[in-house]
Amino acid sequence: MTVDNLPKLAPIEIGYRVDPALPIIPFAMEVSRAGCAAPHAHPRGQFIYASSGVMRVVCRRDVWVVPPSQGVWVPPEVDHEVYFPGDVSLRNLFVDPSRTAALPVECAVLKVSPLLRELIVRAVEVGDDYRPETPPWRLMMVVLDELACAEKTPLHLPMGRDERLLRVMEALLREPGDRREIEAWAAVAGASVRTLSRLFQRETGLSYGAWRKRLLLQTALDRLDRGESVTTVAFDLGYQSLSAFIEMFRQALGAPPGQYARQSGQSTSTGRCRK
Known part of the structure:
Protein backbone atom coordinates (compact mmCIF):
# COMPACT_ATOMS: atom_id res chain seq x y z
CA MET A 1 0.00 0.00 0.00
CA ALA A 150 18.30 15.80 22.00
CA GLU A 151 20.92 14.68 19.49
CA LYS A 152 20.22 15.07 15.80
CA THR A 153 20.62 11.71 14.13
CA PRO A 154 22.63 11.39 10.90
CA LEU A 155 20.84 8.15 10.10
CA HIS A 156 17.47 9.45 8.98
CA LEU A 157 16.24 7.38 6.07
CA PRO A 158 15.12 9.48 3.08
CA MET A 159 12.20 8.12 1.09
CA GLY A 160 11.30 8.59 -2.56
CA ARG A 161 8.04 9.53 -4.20
CA ASP A 162 8.16 7.59 -7.46
CA GLU A 163 5.81 4.59 -7.22
CA ARG A 164 8.39 2.22 -8.74
CA LEU A 165 10.96 3.23 -6.15
CA LEU A 166 8.42 2.97 -3.32
CA ARG A 167 7.63 -0.65 -4.22
CA VAL A 168 11.24 -1.55 -3.52
CA MET A 169 11.58 0.63 -0.42
CA GLU A 170 8.40 -0.62 1.20
CA ALA A 171 9.39 -4.25 0.58
CA LEU A 172 12.74 -3.60 2.26
CA LEU A 173 11.09 -1.78 5.16
CA ARG A 174 8.94 -4.85 5.75
CA GLU A 175 11.95 -7.15 5.55
CA PRO A 176 15.26 -5.27 6.04
CA GLY A 177 17.20 -8.55 5.95
CA ASP A 178 16.24 -9.25 2.32
CA ARG A 179 19.61 -9.60 0.54
CA ARG A 180 18.42 -9.32 -3.05
CA GLU A 181 20.62 -7.20 -5.30
CA ILE A 182 19.36 -4.27 -7.34
CA GLU A 183 18.94 -6.45 -10.45
CA ALA A 184 16.25 -8.47 -8.66
CA TRP A 185 14.63 -5.36 -7.24
CA ALA A 186 14.41 -3.82 -10.71
CA ALA A 187 11.96 -6.59 -11.65
CA VAL A 188 9.89 -5.78 -8.53
CA ALA A 189 9.89 -2.09 -9.44
CA GLY A 190 8.97 -2.73 -13.07
CA ALA A 191 11.96 -0.68 -14.21
CA SER A 192 15.40 -1.28 -15.64
CA VAL A 193 18.39 -1.49 -13.32
CA ARG A 194 19.65 1.79 -14.71
CA THR A 195 16.31 3.54 -14.10
CA LEU A 196 16.02 2.19 -10.56
CA SER A 197 19.58 3.26 -9.76
CA ARG A 198 18.84 6.73 -11.11
CA LEU A 199 15.64 6.97 -9.03
CA PHE A 200 17.49 6.11 -5.82
CA GLN A 201 20.14 8.74 -6.48
CA ARG A 202 17.75 11.44 -7.65
CA GLU A 203 15.09 11.08 -4.97
CA THR A 204 17.18 10.19 -1.90
CA GLY A 205 20.67 11.46 -2.72
CA LEU A 206 21.95 7.93 -2.02
CA SER A 207 22.81 4.92 -4.13
CA TYR A 208 20.79 1.73 -3.63
CA GLY A 209 23.64 0.22 -1.61
CA ALA A 210 24.05 3.30 0.59
CA TRP A 211 20.30 3.57 1.18
CA ARG A 212 20.05 -0.10 2.12
CA LYS A 213 23.03 0.19 4.49
CA ARG A 214 21.36 3.14 6.20
CA LEU A 215 18.18 1.09 6.57
CA LEU A 216 20.18 -1.75 8.14
CA LEU A 217 21.95 0.62 10.52
CA GLN A 218 18.73 2.32 11.53
CA THR A 219 17.01 -1.01 12.11
CA ALA A 220 20.00 -2.32 14.07
CA LEU A 221 20.17 0.76 16.29
CA ASP A 222 16.46 0.58 17.04
CA ARG A 223 16.62 -3.12 17.96
CA LEU A 224 19.80 -2.76 20.01
CA ASP A 225 18.17 0.13 21.86
CA ARG A 226 15.35 -2.29 22.75
CA GLY A 227 17.89 -4.63 24.34
CA GLU A 228 18.18 -7.29 21.62
CA SER A 229 21.49 -9.10 21.29
CA VAL A 230 24.02 -8.17 18.64
CA THR A 231 24.02 -11.74 17.33
CA THR A 232 20.24 -11.89 16.91
CA VAL A 233 20.14 -8.54 15.13
CA ALA A 234 23.03 -9.43 12.82
CA PHE A 235 21.53 -12.70 11.57
CA ASP A 236 17.99 -11.31 11.34
CA LEU A 237 19.33 -8.57 9.06
CA GLY A 238 20.78 -11.13 6.68
CA TYR A 239 24.46 -11.14 7.66
CA GLN A 240 26.17 -14.48 7.16
CA SER A 241 28.65 -13.83 9.96
CA LEU A 242 28.64 -11.79 13.13
CA SER A 243 32.06 -10.34 12.29
CA ALA A 244 30.79 -8.92 8.97
CA PHE A 245 27.94 -7.13 10.75
CA ILE A 246 30.24 -5.76 13.45
CA GLU A 247 32.70 -4.47 10.83
CA MET A 248 29.93 -2.76 8.83
CA PHE A 249 28.65 -1.13 12.02
CA ARG A 250 32.12 -0.05 13.11
CA GLN A 251 32.96 1.51 9.74
CA ALA A 252 29.71 3.46 9.69
CA LEU A 253 29.57 4.65 13.31
CA GLY A 254 33.15 4.40 14.57
CA ALA A 255 32.48 1.76 17.23
CA PRO A 256 31.29 -1.86 17.29
CA PRO A 257 27.58 -2.30 18.15
CA GLY A 258 28.14 -3.44 21.74
CA GLN A 259 30.32 -0.45 22.57
CA TYR A 260 28.03 1.94 20.70
CA ALA A 261 25.02 0.73 22.69
CA ARG A 262 26.90 1.14 26.00
CA GLN A 263 28.07 4.63 25.09
CA SER A 264 24.58 5.60 23.98
CA GLY A 265 23.07 4.38 27.23
CA GLN A 266 25.65 6.22 29.32
CA SER A 267 25.20 9.49 27.41
CA THR A 268 21.39 9.45 27.56
CA SER A 269 20.57 7.96 30.93
CA THR A 270 21.73 10.92 33.00
CA GLY A 271 19.61 13.49 31.18
CA ARG A 272 22.48 15.99 31.12
CA CYS A 273 22.58 18.44 28.26
CA ARG A 274 26.03 18.68 26.73
CA LYS A 275 25.34 21.59 24.41
Whole structure:
Protein backbone atom coordinates (compact mmCIF):
# COMPACT_ATOMS: atom_id res chain seq x y z
CA MET A 1 0.00 0.00 0.00
CA THR A 2 1.49 3.36 -1.03
CA VAL A 3 0.85 6.50 1.01
CA ASP A 4 -1.47 7.87 -1.69
CA ASN A 5 -3.90 5.00 -1.03
CA LEU A 6 -4.03 5.42 2.76
CA PRO A 7 -7.20 6.76 4.44
CA LYS A 8 -6.83 10.47 5.21
CA LEU A 9 -6.79 12.15 8.62
CA ALA A 10 -7.66 15.79 9.29
CA PRO A 11 -4.99 18.00 10.95
CA ILE A 12 -4.96 17.87 14.76
CA GLU A 13 -6.65 21.02 16.03
CA ILE A 14 -4.35 21.29 19.07
CA GLY A 15 -1.63 22.61 16.78
CA TYR A 16 -3.61 25.81 16.22
CA ARG A 17 -4.16 26.55 19.91
CA VAL A 18 -1.78 29.31 20.99
CA ASP A 19 -1.50 29.69 24.77
CA PRO A 20 1.83 30.56 26.48
CA ALA A 21 0.41 29.23 29.76
CA LEU A 22 0.52 25.78 28.17
CA PRO A 23 4.12 25.43 26.93
CA ILE A 24 3.38 21.87 25.74
CA ILE A 25 0.11 20.24 24.82
CA PRO A 26 0.64 16.47 24.57
CA PHE A 27 -1.45 14.33 22.26
CA ALA A 28 -1.83 10.54 22.11
CA MET A 29 -3.53 8.52 19.40
CA GLU A 30 -3.54 4.97 18.09
CA VAL A 31 -3.34 5.04 14.29
CA SER A 32 -3.48 2.23 11.77
CA ARG A 33 -2.75 2.61 8.06
CA ALA A 34 -3.65 6.27 7.62
CA GLY A 35 -2.10 9.58 6.67
CA CYS A 36 -2.59 13.33 6.51
CA ALA A 37 -5.28 14.62 4.19
CA ALA A 38 -2.92 17.32 2.88
CA PRO A 39 0.25 19.23 3.78
CA HIS A 40 -0.44 21.61 6.64
CA ALA A 41 1.23 23.99 9.09
CA HIS A 42 0.20 25.41 12.45
CA PRO A 43 1.40 27.99 14.99
CA ARG A 44 2.62 25.41 17.50
CA GLY A 45 5.78 23.47 16.83
CA GLN A 46 5.33 19.71 16.83
CA PHE A 47 7.50 16.86 18.03
CA ILE A 48 6.18 13.82 16.20
CA TYR A 49 6.97 10.61 18.05
CA ALA A 50 5.69 7.04 17.88
CA SER A 51 6.31 4.86 20.95
CA SER A 52 5.71 1.86 18.70
CA GLY A 53 5.43 1.46 14.95
CA VAL A 54 7.09 3.31 12.09
CA MET A 55 6.02 6.66 10.63
CA ARG A 56 6.80 8.38 7.37
CA VAL A 57 7.21 12.14 7.82
CA VAL A 58 7.30 14.62 4.94
CA CYS A 59 8.76 18.00 5.86
CA ARG A 60 9.13 20.36 2.92
CA ARG A 61 11.29 18.38 0.46
CA ASP A 62 12.55 15.82 2.93
CA VAL A 63 10.83 12.47 3.42
CA TRP A 64 11.93 10.34 6.37
CA VAL A 65 11.09 6.96 7.80
CA VAL A 66 11.11 7.27 11.59
CA PRO A 67 11.34 4.31 14.03
CA PRO A 68 10.53 4.52 17.79
CA SER A 69 14.14 5.43 18.63
CA GLN A 70 13.69 8.76 16.83
CA GLY A 71 11.22 11.62 16.52
CA VAL A 72 10.83 14.52 14.12
CA TRP A 73 10.78 18.14 15.23
CA VAL A 74 8.69 20.41 12.99
CA PRO A 75 9.03 24.15 13.80
CA PRO A 76 5.97 26.42 13.87
CA GLU A 77 4.35 27.30 10.53
CA VAL A 78 6.31 24.69 8.53
CA ASP A 79 4.36 22.55 6.07
CA HIS A 80 4.48 18.84 6.84
CA GLU A 81 2.64 15.56 6.36
CA VAL A 82 2.71 12.33 8.38
CA TYR A 83 1.82 8.83 7.20
CA PHE A 84 1.35 5.62 9.16
CA PRO A 85 1.71 2.60 6.84
CA GLY A 86 1.11 0.20 9.77
CA ASP A 87 -0.03 0.26 13.39
CA VAL A 88 1.42 3.21 15.32
CA SER A 89 1.12 4.47 18.90
CA LEU A 90 1.43 8.22 18.33
CA ARG A 91 2.69 10.44 21.15
CA ASN A 92 2.97 14.04 19.95
CA LEU A 93 4.11 17.17 21.75
CA PHE A 94 2.72 20.48 20.48
CA VAL A 95 5.00 23.30 21.65
CA ASP A 96 3.71 26.85 22.00
CA PRO A 97 5.56 29.31 19.71
CA SER A 98 6.67 31.26 22.78
CA ARG A 99 8.80 28.23 23.83
CA THR A 100 10.54 27.20 20.60
CA ALA A 101 13.59 29.53 20.62
CA ALA A 102 15.96 26.80 21.91
CA LEU A 103 14.73 24.20 19.41
CA PRO A 104 15.94 23.68 15.81
CA VAL A 105 14.78 26.24 13.28
CA GLU A 106 14.50 23.57 10.58
CA CYS A 107 12.85 20.17 10.56
CA ALA A 108 15.16 17.69 12.29
CA VAL A 109 15.22 14.02 13.22
CA LEU A 110 16.10 13.76 16.92
CA LYS A 111 17.18 10.77 18.96
CA VAL A 112 14.72 9.85 21.71
CA SER A 113 16.71 8.94 24.81
CA PRO A 114 15.24 6.63 27.46
CA LEU A 115 14.74 9.66 29.71
CA LEU A 116 12.95 11.65 27.01
CA ARG A 117 10.78 8.65 26.19
CA GLU A 118 9.61 8.37 29.81
CA LEU A 119 9.04 12.11 30.05
CA ILE A 120 6.83 11.99 26.96
CA VAL A 121 4.81 9.14 28.45
CA ARG A 122 4.32 11.13 31.66
CA ALA A 123 3.44 14.31 29.76
CA VAL A 124 0.73 12.46 27.85
CA GLU A 125 -0.73 11.29 31.16
CA VAL A 126 -0.87 14.92 32.35
CA GLY A 127 -2.42 16.25 29.13
CA ASP A 128 -3.34 19.96 29.09
CA ASP A 129 -4.86 20.07 32.58
CA TYR A 130 -2.19 22.14 34.32
CA ARG A 131 -1.37 25.72 35.30
CA PRO A 132 1.88 27.75 35.40
CA GLU A 133 4.30 27.02 38.25
CA THR A 134 2.60 23.77 39.24
CA PRO A 135 4.44 20.40 39.24
CA PRO A 136 2.92 19.37 35.86
CA TRP A 137 4.01 22.71 34.38
CA ARG A 138 7.56 22.12 35.66
CA LEU A 139 7.45 18.66 34.08
CA MET A 140 6.70 20.26 30.72
CA MET A 141 9.64 22.62 31.17
CA VAL A 142 11.92 19.61 31.76
CA VAL A 143 10.55 18.04 28.57
CA LEU A 144 11.47 21.23 26.70
CA ASP A 145 14.99 21.09 28.14
CA GLU A 146 15.38 17.48 27.01
CA LEU A 147 14.11 18.28 23.53
CA ALA A 148 16.64 21.11 23.28
CA CYS A 149 19.39 18.65 24.26
CA ALA A 150 18.30 15.80 22.00
CA GLU A 151 20.92 14.68 19.49
CA LYS A 152 20.22 15.07 15.80
CA THR A 153 20.62 11.71 14.13
CA PRO A 154 22.63 11.39 10.90
CA LEU A 155 20.84 8.15 10.10
CA HIS A 156 17.47 9.45 8.98
CA LEU A 157 16.24 7.38 6.07
CA PRO A 158 15.12 9.48 3.08
CA MET A 159 12.20 8.12 1.09
CA GLY A 160 11.30 8.59 -2.56
CA ARG A 161 8.04 9.53 -4.20
CA ASP A 162 8.16 7.59 -7.46
CA GLU A 163 5.81 4.59 -7.22
CA ARG A 164 8.39 2.22 -8.74
CA LEU A 165 10.96 3.23 -6.15
CA LEU A 166 8.42 2.97 -3.32
CA ARG A 167 7.63 -0.65 -4.22
CA VAL A 168 11.24 -1.55 -3.52
CA MET A 169 11.58 0.63 -0.42
CA GLU A 170 8.40 -0.62 1.20
CA ALA A 171 9.39 -4.25 0.58
CA LEU A 172 12.74 -3.60 2.26
CA LEU A 173 11.09 -1.78 5.16
CA ARG A 174 8.94 -4.85 5.75
CA GLU A 175 11.95 -7.15 5.55
CA PRO A 176 15.26 -5.27 6.04
CA GLY A 177 17.20 -8.55 5.95
CA ASP A 178 16.24 -9.25 2.32
CA ARG A 179 19.61 -9.60 0.54
CA ARG A 180 18.42 -9.32 -3.05
CA GLU A 181 20.62 -7.20 -5.30
CA ILE A 182 19.36 -4.27 -7.34
CA GLU A 183 18.94 -6.45 -10.45
CA ALA A 184 16.25 -8.47 -8.66
CA TRP A 185 14.63 -5.36 -7.24
CA ALA A 186 14.41 -3.82 -10.71
CA ALA A 187 11.96 -6.59 -11.65
CA VAL A 188 9.89 -5.78 -8.53
CA ALA A 189 9.89 -2.09 -9.44
CA GLY A 190 8.97 -2.73 -13.07
CA ALA A 191 11.96 -0.68 -14.21
CA SER A 192 15.40 -1.28 -15.64
CA VAL A 193 18.39 -1.49 -13.32
CA ARG A 194 19.65 1.79 -14.71
CA THR A 195 16.31 3.54 -14.10
CA LEU A 196 16.02 2.19 -10.56
CA SER A 197 19.58 3.26 -9.76
CA ARG A 198 18.84 6.73 -11.11
CA LEU A 199 15.64 6.97 -9.03
CA PHE A 200 17.49 6.11 -5.82
CA GLN A 201 20.14 8.74 -6.48
CA ARG A 202 17.75 11.44 -7.65
CA GLU A 203 15.09 11.08 -4.97
CA THR A 204 17.18 10.19 -1.90
CA GLY A 205 20.67 11.46 -2.72
CA LEU A 206 21.95 7.93 -2.02
CA SER A 207 22.81 4.92 -4.13
CA TYR A 208 20.79 1.73 -3.63
CA GLY A 209 23.64 0.22 -1.61
CA ALA A 210 24.05 3.30 0.59
CA TRP A 211 20.30 3.57 1.18
CA ARG A 212 20.05 -0.10 2.12
CA LYS A 213 23.03 0.19 4.49
CA ARG A 214 21.36 3.14 6.20
CA LEU A 215 18.18 1.09 6.57
CA LEU A 216 20.18 -1.75 8.14
CA LEU A 217 21.95 0.62 10.52
CA GLN A 218 18.73 2.32 11.53
CA THR A 219 17.01 -1.01 12.11
CA ALA A 220 20.00 -2.32 14.07
CA LEU A 221 20.17 0.76 16.29
CA ASP A 222 16.46 0.58 17.04
CA ARG A 223 16.62 -3.12 17.96
CA LEU A 224 19.80 -2.76 20.01
CA ASP A 225 18.17 0.13 21.86
CA ARG A 226 15.35 -2.29 22.75
CA GLY A 227 17.89 -4.63 24.34
CA GLU A 228 18.18 -7.29 21.62
CA SER A 229 21.49 -9.10 21.29
CA VAL A 230 24.02 -8.17 18.64
CA THR A 231 24.02 -11.74 17.33
CA THR A 232 20.24 -11.89 16.91
CA VAL A 233 20.14 -8.54 15.13
CA ALA A 234 23.03 -9.43 12.82
CA PHE A 235 21.53 -12.70 11.57
CA ASP A 236 17.99 -11.31 11.34
CA LEU A 237 19.33 -8.57 9.06
CA GLY A 238 20.78 -11.13 6.68
CA TYR A 239 24.46 -11.14 7.66
CA GLN A 240 26.17 -14.48 7.16
CA SER A 241 28.65 -13.83 9.96
CA LEU A 242 28.64 -11.79 13.13
CA SER A 243 32.06 -10.34 12.29
CA ALA A 244 30.79 -8.92 8.97
CA PHE A 245 27.94 -7.13 10.75
CA ILE A 246 30.24 -5.76 13.45
CA GLU A 247 32.70 -4.47 10.83
CA MET A 248 29.93 -2.76 8.83
CA PHE A 249 28.65 -1.13 12.02
CA ARG A 250 32.12 -0.05 13.11
CA GLN A 251 32.96 1.51 9.74
CA ALA A 252 29.71 3.46 9.69
CA LEU A 253 29.57 4.65 13.31
CA GLY A 254 33.15 4.40 14.57
CA ALA A 255 32.48 1.76 17.23
CA PRO A 256 31.29 -1.86 17.29
CA PRO A 257 27.58 -2.30 18.15
CA GLY A 258 28.14 -3.44 21.74
CA GLN A 259 30.32 -0.45 22.57
CA TYR A 260 28.03 1.94 20.70
CA ALA A 261 25.02 0.73 22.69
CA ARG A 262 26.90 1.14 26.00
CA GLN A 263 28.07 4.63 25.09
CA SER A 264 24.58 5.60 23.98
CA GLY A 265 23.07 4.38 27.23
CA GLN A 266 25.65 6.22 29.32
CA SER A 267 25.20 9.49 27.41
CA THR A 268 21.39 9.45 27.56
CA SER A 269 20.57 7.96 30.93
CA THR A 270 21.73 10.92 33.00
CA GLY A 271 19.61 13.49 31.18
CA ARG A 272 22.48 15.99 31.12
CA CYS A 273 22.58 18.44 28.26
CA ARG A 274 26.03 18.68 26.73
CA LYS A 275 25.34 21.59 24.41
